[in-house]
Amino acid sequence: MRVATWNVNSVKQRLPRLLDWLDQRRPDVVCLQELKMTDDVFATLIGPDLTDRGYLFASNGEPQWNGVALLSRVGLDDVTIGIPGAPGFPHVEGRAISATCGGVRVHSLYVPNGREPGSDHYTYKLEWLAKLRDQVAADPSDVLVCGDMNIAPTDADVFDPAAFAGHTHVTAPERSALAALADLGLRDVVRERWPDEPVFSYWDYRAGMFHKNLGMRIDLILASGPVADRRAAAWIDRLARKGTAPSDHAPVILDLDSAPDGDVGPMVPPPSAGRPRGRGVKLPQSK
């Protein structure tokens, strides 16, 4: 069984690339984030294409921002929209959906960004993550928590820790929220497979960050022990970040029991021959 998660940054803009990628990678379960459309529009725009490919689907969308979905061709049962008791900002946003697929409880998540440490949005992020922890704690033993977690688990998951000082995604309280999931037995399958490689899943569109491989690993697949033990391959599909009109995120792929493409490489560019990359580079700044 192949499970993937991908922040597509607008299904509408990503439609041709998403369909091509489904045909190429043929995942059995797909977690999507940042649909940026309502459930009705999602079903109309892409539903027939998904049905043609054998997928059942469910979504938790909004008109303009956020939005998550689950696609599955190994069953889609007991769908839960959102997280029980989770806060809104101020309204409850489309950031979580879960279902049982192929015997595994799968979560597709778009964790709030947090904006600035100490801001209202940052508090919202931490409170939302606490409710996620409570929901997962009530889950069965076979669980996959997938999505854009908007947290880099360690300093190895950003191109230069100094560039992120004082920013969200790397602060101790955010990382503690991930540790709380680890305390429930969830394991970071990509990092377990590639313990030393700089594997990123997000690169800012600006300033040629992708081509310089100045990224972050914030899209995660966290597996409970029985599921993590079934890992045959785990990798980040950075080819999907190349070419025309990509998302700023790449998909993350986990193969359970067997790996259709073999045990692919870490999907990182070869190390540059010269100076170290990324030291002293600043984050692109919003106006």
Add this chain to the structure above:
DNA sequence: ATGACTGGATAGTCCAGA
């Protein structure tokens, strides 16, 4: 080349993203 973004809503630019 030492600078380099994209999407959504809107109808000027502004907000959001991480």
